[in-house]
Amino acid sequence: CVSAGCTLVNHERALGITAHTGRSVLLPCYCTDLHTTPERFSWKKENRHTKRREKISSGSGQYRDRVQLVNGHSPGNLSLLISHLTEEDGGDYICAVKGSHIIIKLTLQGCTLVNHERPLRITAHTGGSVLLPCYCTDLHTTPEIFSGWKYKTVTNMWEEISSGSGQYRDRFQLVNGHSPGNLSLLISHLTEEDGGDYRCDSKGSGYTDIRLTVEGKTLFISAFLRSMCLDSLTS
Incomplete structure (x- = not known):
């Protein structure tokens, strides 16, 4: 009809x-x-x-x-x-x-990364974990192409990070909390070798650079004890 x-x-x-x-x-x-x-x-x-x-x-x-x-x-x-x-x-x-x-x-x-092209500095400690933040200004936005996380080598070349090989084997995971615009990276069981420059790269959305410093536990404990001694002297 x-x-x-x-x-x-x-x-x-x-x-x-x-x-x-x-x-x-x-x-x-x-x-x-x-x-x-x-x-x-x-x-x-x-x-x-x-x-x-x-x-x-x-x-x-x-x-x-x-x-x-x-x-x-x-x-x-x-x-x-x-x-x-x-x-x-x-x-x-x-x-x-x-x-x-x-x-x-x-x-x-589209996705526009928070801190787009602005370097961040993060300090963590050996044996612990660290979250490298990277997310779109609108967490409901799915990046058109997410190029992944990269690490700058001693030759100033960017290499993609893979959880299946190398120093990051089974130690990193994307933590998005069911928000497609959250591209943050969690690295666990940190070593001093994990320190360096990281890049979260998304085509058309820019990138976020993070300089990670990993301090040894001895250095951390020494700094804590010095802080305690200064507090006792000034009290």
Whole structure:
């Protein structure tokens, strides 16, 4: 039973939606009567460079296997679900049926690292653990590409840290607390050799550099005793 009587909710109006990279977004588009089956419809996106409206397809291009119609068995619901969002997905989308259309302006918020390109200094002690902080300003944002944690070698080259080999075997783990924007690194059973420069690197989000100093327990105890002696002399 095909009907040509579909008039879209928010007909000829522009809607604004903000979403986060790495996640999903639902672009709403539906007839005023959800039981109406549009004669024909399409989803298109305006190309920022050519200003032409290009049809969205799940079979090719940047939306391959990432778009899906979500109608909940209502023929008049033409809403579009886009998953695994990237910053390139931002822009103007047009949902059109015969005689009616709406425009949705989708804005994508990417990950911007706290302390972006600002070096941090952290001191820890041998045998203990340390948390190297690295997170997006919005913890709900998933970085588009997280390049991982790196360590600067004596030759000033950045090497990726792997928990499966080398001095970090089974001693480090990412601690995100179920927040995709938290990229912090926990290092346990510290040794003095763990001291040095670390970098949390995320493509498009910048990086956070941390200089870690690991002090031996003897040095720590000596400093503590000196502090106790000074306190007793001044009291």
